[in-house]
Amino acid sequence: MVWTDITTVQVPRIHIGVAAVAAMFREHGCEVQLYVPLRLDIEEFLALVERYDPDTVAFSSMTPQFCYTSQLAQALKLVRPEVLTVIGGAHASYAPQEVIANEAYDVLCRAEGEMAVTQIALRDPRPEALADVQNLWVRMPDGEVIRNPIGKLFGPLDDLPYVARDIFDYPAVLDSANGEMCTMGSRGCPYVCDYCCSPTFNVLSKGQGKVVRRYSVTRVVDEIVSVVERWPQVETVYFIDDIFAPSWEWLEEFRDQYPDRVGRPFRVLLRVECAKPRMIGLLAEAGCYHIDYGVESGSEWLRRHIQNRTMSNDQIEEAFALTRDHDIRTNALMMVGMPQETPEMVQESNALLERLDPDEVTPSIFYPFPGTRLYELCKDEGWLTDRWASDPFQTSILNLPTMSTEEIVRWFHQFTEQGFARAAQRHAQGVFDFLANLDQASVESPWVDDVKFGYFCKTWGRTPWLFAPPPCSLEFDVELPPAARLAFCHGMRHAEGVDPPLDAAVEFSVRIDGELVYRRRRKVGELHALRPWDAAEVDLSRWAGQRIRLSFLTTPHGDLSQTYACGWGGAHLEGARAVEAGV
Ligand code: B12
């Protein structure tokens, strides 16, 4: 199987859909090897094909990954035309015409994959043998494409095998997510937001069974327990259900089982309409520490008329207040750059965020996904550009009459930065948190405006990052606690459109009153290693109790653009643990 996870994040991740499909292949006796390139490397891919000599190569692709996936599929077909190529996932499901037009794919799977995969596993790996399988579009040897209808939705979900996490480098996935494991309690969503593919899935699967389906509590907890037994480094659990809104009975049973059997804090995604006192109370009792709410815009008009979301701002505010009252962290998911959105509406989003006062803000730039109503609107209005955005985090692919691309990107960065600054302050660590106290720092840099909070891969683990493009110096005057210890991360990742020589490097160093206490060089050429950051600790007991000048420095070596994304994460001083440890 191949999942071309090429984005700026560049850390090992799991894709539950891929793990689900792999589990089904295995269930039917197939051996599965997974390839998850974090950057496009056709030679590496072909070497793996050569090594494993597969009958079938199965690709999974979302829209932003499709162009990379296709380059691999085309390269494969050139050298090994006899290998059956199958593609599934969101892009194949919702843009099947575009996908099947690419002759590198023999078979395309729409919507859920499990039933079709069963047939692919059981039958001969030839398109002709799959000609009548539901959910599949099949290119026959004469070039004709057979378009089979979508079949029954899988049920009951408890009959599915546990997803195959082990085909991923799961310890590395957990490490990059700070010990957070993803899982699901249900499938499907009954809502109808116009930018989302879930309503399209519902239309495709109409008449094929209940779309919203739920695993039993025991099955959900059993699977988590089995993961924790195998990988005890799991610290928290993330339910990635479209929305985590079970019945009271389910949630009460979950509250009775989860704390005793798993006991690790968990987070969920929720609609504000579902945030009733009883629901939030039960979630809190079960150990929920964090809720992601889709807010998306502060403009009620935009939400109602463009996004098809009818909740009021009052409802959103009540949900956030209620959640906070239960000591559960809140994250506001926001979008900017929607059709018809004006700068005034973005100001409304800004004002709503002020009132909500969430612990975190996760903004994204609106990206019209094929199959959604808003994609059709953008296409009909001629707003789609050929400015293809490989990573929806970076820019808008629309030319909107109401807002310029520059404005959209500026607002996006502003929301990102405000969100992380807020998170840094809210969740200050240790006895002194450097990022939460950034206003006390003296910052020296030729590009001081670029020294700011931002998105770095470790934020999957919810650590705020401060970018410090080299050369940059951040100096703090601090009084050290007894038995002091400094903990921090530093990292560097590839920035879009920047291609410095591979031997260029950044030196990360820490000085105390001018004395070097830490130094590490990171080469650009090493960036595609699994983990683009380092976590470090420095014992400062020599200066315990003293007032010192502590500097974090990033220094360029070689021809390195200042736009390179590098900086510091979670930097803080610890005292107590060091004393306990007798340091
Ligand atoms: C959870 C989730 C995430 C989580 C992923 C967590 C994880 N570790 O898995 C996070 C938050 C990280 C995430 C990120 C993104 N996501 Co997301 N995500 C979802 C969500 C809500 C559920 C996905 C899921 O796991 N479903 C359950 C599994 C079992 O289903 P599945 O993945 O669809 O797989 C099934 C079928 O598609 C099929 N299948 C899949 N692959 C293959 C391959 C073969 C060969 C076959 C035969 C079948 C097959 O079989 C599977 C089992 O039935 C969906 C919405 C949805 N309801 O699908 C959006 C969704 C998939 N995400 C989406 C997007 C766009 C993104 C981002 C690009 C957003 C962004 N701004 O960056 C990133 C991309 C990250 C990345 N590189 O993967 C879009 C995709 C739209 C599109 N056309 O591409 C969706 C549909 C939401 C939407 N906007 O409508 N996402």
Ligand code: SF4
């Ligand atoms: S509530 Fe979430 S998953 Fe459901 S349709 Fe809206 S955006 Fe999609």
